[in-house]
Amino acid sequence: MAAKTDVTDRLKDATSLPLIVAPLFLNSVPELVLASVKEGIVGSIPAFGQYTTQGYDEWLTEIDSGIAQMKSANPAAKIAPYAANLIFNKNPRIDADLDVVIKHRVPIVMASAEASREQIEKIHAYGGIVLHDVANLDEAKRAIDAGADGLIAITAGGGGQGSTMNPFVFVNELRRIFDGPIALAGGLATGRDIAAAESIGADFAIMGTRFLATKESRADPAYKQMIVDSNASDIIYTSAFTAQPANFLKDSMTKEGFDAEKIRKDGTAAPRIVPPPGEKSKAWKHVWAAGQTVSHINDIPSVAELATRLKREYAAAKREIAVKLGLVPAHQAKPKPPKFG
């Protein structure tokens, strides 16, 4: 078994909450990353959020200088590290994007689509940490063999391209072969969910949909409102719009004139809806991705407001779990009243 527990400790020490904000294609922007790391939460930004490598370089410069300003304004504050999200396979931009990530010495790389050993070594060479996303055990074994420091377990119900893996099963499966950091993605949106992810053996929670509905995300206001107004049954897992099946909001399909109930019925067997010549795919920009956590997302807070809430919920959930498991008597688990005078 690969021994990577030191990486888990490093990441835990560097954060105020074991939480990573997911890379959100078209919706992650430096403002969202900076607001997240300021709260001690890992923020992330996908290279494909920019049309060119040069644009991505500019984003990373903006993030680096924002973090430098935060640090000089408040040297004692815990500013979390941030992550770049790169697609390593079948991506003509990968060499250039990776060079830019290396130039900026981005602390964490969230790797998608099979990073090679050579690519991972380049990130290790400047001290970067590689968290590789995996949707099944075989992918996990390949990521570990290639030298990934941690695994991102993609599980059912998450926004965008997901998997049908049950989180209990998948984290258990990964834990049998890997003792490094595991970040669980799919269906997490509350502080209690973070504690639950840790309880089943993960070290970090990843939240995507929850952070789409924040003031700092670049999602269209109507998209954010649709997240607030939707329930889990309004999420359709389909291969109609993307090469891999993904979770999208039903009402965003209807708004574009698609028969959402037919798409739901066809599920992962849905034929790909090919855009007319000259038009781009409707996915992401017009048909909006989101996960089942829309069910309990009822507001559009700032990242700072959300982080405060998540930290409070997480602390309360840990106390409650400790009592439930008989680890502490109920009266000792109560939060201490504030001191006066």
Ligand SMILES: Cc1cc2nc3c(=O)[nH]c(=O)nc-3n(C[C@H](O)[C@H](O)[C@H](O)COP(=O)(O)O)c2cc1C
């Ligand atoms: C709008 C949207 C865009 C996404 N874009 C990316 C991406 O660019 N790269 C990536 O690795 N994952 C992407 N994801 C998936 C997230 O990384 C994450 O796995 C997922 O949001 C977790 O599930 P949750 O939405 O239930 O929190 C995206 C998800 C959404 C909702």
